[in-house]
Amino acid sequence: MERILPFLIATILATSHASPSSSSEPHLIHLLRPKHGAGGHALKGVSCLSWRFGVETNNIRGWKTIPSKCEDYVGHYMLGSLYRKDCKVVVDEAILYAENLKLTGDGKDVWIFDIDETILSNLPYYARHGFGVEPFNSTLFNEWVNTGEAPPLPESLRLYRKLLSLGLKIVFLTGRSEDQRKATSTNLKKAGFHTWEKLILKKSSNQGTTAVVYKSGERKTLEESGYRIVGNIGDQWSDILGNNTGNRTFKLPDPMYYLS
Amino acid sequence: MERILPFLIATILATSHASPSSSSEPHLIHLLRPKHGAGGHALKGVSCLSWRFGVETNNIRGWKTIPSKCEDYVGHYMLGSLYRKDCKVVVDEAILYAENLKLTGDGKDVWIFDIDETILSNLPYYARHGFGVEPFNSTLFNEWVNTGEAPPLPESLRLYRKLLSLGLKIVFLTGRSEDQRKATSTNLKKAGFHTWEKLILKKSSNQGTTAVVYKSGERKTLEESGYRIVGNIGDQWSDILGNNTGNRTFKLPDPMYYLS
Numbered sequence: 001m002e003r004i005l006p007f008l009i010a011t012i013l014a015t016s017h018a019s020p021s022s023s024s025e026p027h028l029i030h031l032l033r034p035k036h037g038a039g040g041h042a043l044k045g046v047s048c049l050s051w052r053f054g055v056e057t058n059n060i061r062g063w064k065t066i067p068s069k070c071e072d073y074v075g076h077y078m079l080g081s082l083y084r085k086d087c088k089v090v091v092d093e094a095i096l097y098a099e100n101l102k103l104t105g106d107g108k109d110v111w112i113f114d115i116d117e118t119i120l121s122n123l124p125y126y127a128r129h130g131f132g133v134e135p136f137n138s139t140l141f142n143e144w145v146n147t148g149e150a151p152p153l154p155e156s157l158r159l160y161r162k163l164l165s166l167g168l169k170i171v172f173l174t175g176r177s178e179d180q181r182k183a184t185s186t187n188l189k190k191a192g193f194h195t196w197e198k199l200i201l202k203k204s205s206n207q208g209t210t211a212v213v214y215k216s217g218e219r220k221t222l223e224e225s226g227y228r229i230v231g232n233i234g235d236q237w238s239d240i241l242g243n244n245t246g247n248r249t250f251k252l253p254d255p256m257y258y259l260s
Numbered sequence: 261m262e263r264i265l266p267f268l269i270a271t272i273l274a275t276s277h278a279s280p281s282s283s284s285e286p287h288l289i290h291l292l293r294p295k296h297g298a299g300g301h302a303l304k305g306v307s308c309l310s311w312r313f314g315v316e317t318n319n320i321r322g323w324k325t326i327p328s329k330c331e332d333y334v335g336h337y338m339l340g341s342l343y344r345k346d347c348k349v350v351v352d353e354a355i356l357y358a359e360n361l362k363l364t365g366d367g368k369d370v371w372i373f374d375i376d377e378t379i380l381s382n383l384p385y386y387a388r389h390g391f392g393v394e395p396f397n398s399t400l401f402n403e404w405v406n407t408g409e410a411p412p413l414p415e416s417l418r419l420y421r422k423l424l425s426l427g428l429k430i431v432f433l434t435g436r437s438e439d440q441r442k443a444t445s446t447n448l449k450k451a452g453f454h455t456w457e458k459l460i461l462k463k464s465s466n467q468g469t470t471a472v473v474y475k476s477g478e479r480k481t482l483e484e485s486g487y488r489i490v491g492n493i494g495d496q497w498s499d500i501l502g503n504n505t506g507n508r509t510f511k512l513p514d515p516m517y518y519l520s
Contacts, residue, residue, distance in 0.1 A: 032408040047342070047346075049342060049346075053344075053346045053349060053513065054349040054353060056316065057316050057350075058509045059349065059350045059353050059354075059510055060353050061353075073289050085309070085310040086307075086309075086313045086314075088310065089307070089310040089314040089320070090314060090319045090407045093314060093319050093320050098455060099310075145303065173464045193381065202508065250319055251318070251319055253313065253317075
């Protein structure tokens, strides 16, 4: 069962490209994990919905793992239709905003995307590791990254294509490290992201800094080079806080982990 | 029925003071409005849960009324247990933060509270006006404010008492206008908030500015007067964005209206 799970998840994410707003995606995870706590209702004694509210609104900070009793809830959320719908609402709003921009056409208007859980989905990995209930294991996670097999987030692919069609330049700004450049660019292309202005990865000199500090610095450098950041989207608050955050920010859902 | 609704809501909010974390509050609204869309599951064709995610994460901005199909969903949410649990998660986190503060003891450490939907609940009003589905009517709303009958948000009362016990000073910073000072202070005391360092209301010179601009200006003045804003809590993003926002901000739920 474990060996087919990544395939099933990739299929769920991939087969829905054609109709990103359809609610017909199969709920295969329910067959795999037919447990309580699915579908959005609270578990007795632990309000996983309220915990998710706390996390997504940046009220709860600095956590290392999800509450163990919320593993099934988070798993069902991530692989069910609600996560997909939550992403759709964000991307619909981003597209509405982008379509009403007055662009200069000088090629300096950029939109920043984070990568993990924004452009590429690591669900095949997290489904095998308790959806965030296990402490982060960089060795295992980097092995997964290096496979280059992460599927796209369908809604982000839709936003990416729309932004390109509007003439915006794309900048990927990720906490992945420079030595993962090849695996990352290969993965991006495989997932349908074929063009970008910049792919900014974390240099060894940036190791040890928080995501907020690292990403703020890179955005400052971009703006000092003459780029205008018209939009900025990520799954972590640390993607969209700090300085030079862009004219408007968008927060995708991610109840699986927290990066400061 | 309509005439007893405010009383029932006030009872729901009031009777649960004694046990803010109990899940035994009566769900009287279900008897009053036994419709579909309750309890957190999505309505067909409208993902009210995703809309709420979009609103609470500050992705969806500038809206005037809630989606009409989400009236029942928002009503059930506000009067059911989930709203109460969502508030509890935020306040638990705020108390955890406050208890770990190193305070100077010079009386200059303040915590800012917004008032409406933060300290006082206007649910008795909004329950009679479609939980945000009707366009805002300032005449009717001000009539309600002037009754001074708004019940407290139980979790905020708990936070308020904890902060006072830790030696923090309380500043109320509200978009209510200066001519509502008497009604507001009477209401605050009736609801259990008996002491404060400052009650800042909107002067006529501030009319026409956004909440972000008005509140940022007042916070700046506070800090220039020597106060240190160690915490800041509100139900709107405009309560906690801008400048001088405080060392840490907290966002309470409010899917009923949006203030820029």
